[in-house]
Amino acid sequence: MTARDPATAKLAAFGTTIFAEMTALAVETGAINLGQGFPDTDGPQVVLDAAVEAIRSGRNQYPPGHGVPELREAIAAHQKRFYGIDLDPDTDVLVTTGATEGLAGALLGMLDPGDEVVTFEPMFDSYAACVALAGAHLAPVALRPGPDGYAYDPAELRGAITPRTKVLLLNTPHNPTGKVFSTAEMADVAAVAREHDLIVVTDEVYEHLVFAGATHVPMATLPGMAERTLTISSGGKTFNTTGWKVGWATGPAPLVAAVRGAKQFLTYTSGGPFQPAIAVGLGLDDAFFAGLAAVMEAKARRLGAGLAAAGFDVVAPEGTYFTTVDVRPLFPDGDGAALCRALPALCGVVAVPNEAFYVHPAEGRHLVRFACCKRDEVIDEAVERLGRLAGARR
């Protein structure tokens, strides 16, 4: 065994993801895992059947590098149907190995060493790692919880832009906060991007998990933004197929080509039989998509009420799988990471400390994330267990 450190220094700061640690803890202790965001029920039967049919009918070899035609057409039709966005399925759509590869491909395909990326923190954990792999610099702007949910300071956003800023990376609906950026916030972010000639990469994997009262406004629909926006999404969160890893990037041909330039050397292609199945899903009727949001909203409310009853300060989500809480009413030292490590022993539940989603962990030290994308009886059992916390502390 060589004495050299085999790991790249670029990833030295990242270690093992918190999800691996917390999921291992859940398995070890038999606790209910509300840490990682994956559903515990299957999605639409027609989508599952289409994948089985594709495998049986021999669609098991490399699909085309940019994706099978019926999926690229279904993605373009979906963007037109829901948002009025016009795309050419041949040049403006790229199928990727989940949104994760779309993001990696975009960042590796667009960034040079020294370039800067502005994003909001907390953030999905792959963002910082991919920016680091590209040799670029990440400048995060804080989203802070307030009476109306999470918000950013517009002056802080402007202060984060430098002459080296090339990409503004935006996730809405947002993981881990459950925030859906408002029309006014989207217009503000768009104005900054236009003013500084930035490319905007948007992660919209929760586009169909938006609750009553909030509206998902795709960046590409705002004035002057279609030509500078790469939109990334995925079938995983919409069709309860997170293990299939079928995602996509859409936008103007030069932006899509930049992603493809990197993607061709990452996976080249993937998900052969799953691609036509996701195409079937994207064509489901409006009732399916509306029902999805309504079911998730009911779960979020069910979990949120239980978290509040347990004594946490709950930040009500506007969408996604996630609800975040301020732990300080129950645990005044405000150490969310220590609480998450202790939680399985305290009450048999696993959650994720928000500090794992920050470049500046102190910003999120007192916040913890719970996932609601579980069967109602699982949520109810978790809530009952969490209810023991107040008693345990008194």
Ligand SMILES: *Cc1c(COP(=O)(O)O)cnc(C)c1O
């Ligand atoms: C789940 C998730 C992803 C990853 O999507 P995949 O299609 O599973 O790769 C990307 N971004 C956010 C914000 C997510 O929550």
